[in-house]
Every structure is written in structure tokens, then in C-alpha cells.
Amino acid sequence: MMSRWIALAACCALLGGCYHAPDVPKERLPRFVEPANAAPRVALVLGSGGPRGFAHIGVLKALEESGIRCDLIVGSSVGSMVGALYASGMGAPEMEKLAYGLNVLELMEWRTLGGGVASGAAVENFINARVHGTPIEGLKIGFVAAATRLRDRKLVLFNRGDTGLAVRASGASPGQFEPVRIGDELYVDADEASPVPIRAARGLGAKVVIAVDVSAYLADTPASAPREWVMKDERRARQIAAEAPLADIMVHPNLGYYAGHTEDYRRRVIALAEKATLEKLPAIQAALARAAIARPQNASTARMPAGEASR
Numbered sequence: 001m002m003s004r005w006i007a008l009a010a011c012c013a014l015l016g017g018c019y020h021a022p023d024v025p026k027e028r029l030p031r032f033v034e035p036a037n038a039a040p041r042v043a044l045v046l047g048s049g050g051p052r053g054f055a056h057i058g059v060l061k062a063l064e065e066s067g068i069r070c071d072l073i074v075g076s077s078v079g080s081m082v083g084a085l086y087a088s089g090m091g092a093p094e095m096e097k098l099a100y101g102l103n104v105l106e107l108m109e110w111r112t113l114g115g116g117v118a119s120g121a122a123v124e125n126f127i128n129a130r131v132h133g134t135p136i137e138g139l140k141i142g143f144v145a146a147a148t149r150l151r152d153r154k155l156v157l158f159n160r161g162d163t164g165l166a167v168r169a170s171g172a173s174p175g176q177f178e179p180v181r182i183g184d185e186l187y188v189d190a191d192e193a194s195p196v197p198i199r200a201a202r203g204l205g206a207k208v209v210i211a212v213d214v215s216a217y218l219a220d221t222p223a224s225a226p227r228e229w230v231m232k233d234e235r236r237a238r239q240i241a242a243e244a245p246l247a248d249i250m251v252h253p254n255l256g257y258y259a260g261h262t263e264d265y266r267r268r269v270i271a272l273a274e275k276a277t278l279e280k281l282p283a284i285q286a287a288l289a290r291a292a293i294a295r296p297q298n299a300s301t302a303r304m305p306a307g308e309a310s311r
Helices: 006-016 050-065 077-089 092-101 110-113 122-128 161-172 198-203 227-246 264-280 281-294
Strands: 044-045 072-076 142-151 154-158 180-182 187-188 206-210 249-251
Touching: 006 198, 044 050, 044 077, 044 142, 044 198, 050 077, 050 092, 050 206, 050 264, 072 077, 072 161, 072 198, 077 092, 077 142, 077 161, 092 187, 092 264, 122 161, 142 161, 154 161, 161 180, 161 187, 198 206, 198 227, 206 227, 206 281, 249 281, 264 281
Parallel strands: 044 072, 044 206, 072 142, 206 249
Antiparallel strands: 142 154, 142 187, 180 187
């Protein structure tokens, strides 16, 4: 899930308490268009997890420092936020600095004080400001935001259109955010349909898929955990396990059960994820080597549908 801290930080930092996103022209609405270019060699899949998503920055640090570049980033919920920023050209050190600079005292969306849910417009504005209004197709690295279509709970992919609106839809966690309307459809958090959308990346033709799961380990669940949390964790674990065999590498750092918002928490999970990724480097490099041997330079790759296209 994309946690409330994201929207609220964006709201205060960029909008001074006002969070009305501008209307998006029809031609800029997020949608899926079958890629015409060569299939991606390396896809990085960033999973859902709310504040646990700070850990994705540690993964990016390790990969970047090791000289491993991806051609495609597929994000679910908070993973789509981190992925969009990285795809725009923001390096891991800059993202880390941004993460540490977030002020928890600013994490307030005024409409929620009376028990309402967040609009999510602050997420849209925050992302679009950081990517300088660049649509998904103009980002420096291929990017796909996943979301759940509300009427049938199907996973939908967005690889064209307004970056901020796509990310907003990807993280519209039920109960925390309003569903997001795009065209004639409503969308909610991608976590509902696919917490770590590995199948989507594979369907887009990726030769090597590096997937990142920042969810809690079920074995770490305390006896005092609310039943609602336990059920959600179990559902998420089943969904991830169903797709995990499609990944070449799965990075699943143990971040502990409870998430947090403090700078100490951010530093800890970033460091844990960086360490877990570095431990996977030999396996990642082996997978890259196999892909280089298996795929001739002039080979064409058939595409499989990666998900329902937004119309």
C-alpha cells in the first residue's frame, strides 16, 4: 500500500496545504499501449508496502553502485512512486537525500482530521513536480505503473500518459485514499491485485526480472497484531508466492514487522535493503550473463499481454 506519509509530505512541501490536482486532458490520461520497441533486457519490479517502500531506495543504491541498469521499472503502489522518480533520472543518492529530508510534522492532509480519506491528489502533484511534468513515455527509463480496476479487481498497467495520475491510481489504498477516476473507470491500489507485479514484467518481454518484496515476513507477526492486518499479510503473501517463480531474482529484506515514519526507520530499512541486494549480486550477475548468452543481438521477441489495457 502507498502510505499516507507520501501524500501528506507532498501536500505540505509543494502545495502549502492545498491539494487540488489540475484536470488532466483526455489525451494525457494514463493508458496502456503495446510497446513497439525491443523487449526490455532487465526489468526491476518494485512492490507495495507503504513506508516500507523506503527500502526500495536501498535496492536502487546497490544496483546503481554495482553498475547494473534496468530497461524497465514496474511499480505497485509505493513501488510505482519510487519507480517513477528513478525512471525520471533521479539517482539513488538524490532519492536517499529526499527520503531523509521528509518532515513527519508536515504529514497532514486536513480533510483526514475529521475522519475522511485522502484524495491522493497530493501524490499526483508531488510526482509531476518531481518529474517536471514529463509523461510516462518521456521518462528516461521505461516505466509501468500498475493499478487495480475497481469494477472487476483486475490488474491494469499504465505505460503512457500523466505520470502523477498513474502513480496516484497505483497507490489508492482503500480506506486511506479515494478511488481514482481515469476516463470511465475507477482504480485503487495495485496491492489489491498484485503486490509485486512480476507476471506483468515478464509479460512485457523482460529477459531478466529482479523483483523486490518489502512486505513483512509472516513468521515475524506478533501475537498482538490485529486480525485485519494478519489477513491482509496472508493474502499478500499468497499473491506474491504465486508470481515469485516468474522472477529470476527475488530480493526480500527482513525489515521487521512494524513500519515507521522516523528518519531512523528510513535509514535502517534503506541499509537493510541495500545489504540484502548486495548479497544477491552474484545471482543477479549470473542471470544477466545467461540472458546475454541466450539472446542474440538481433533477436526479436514476441510479446504477451501483460495486463488489461486501460481504454
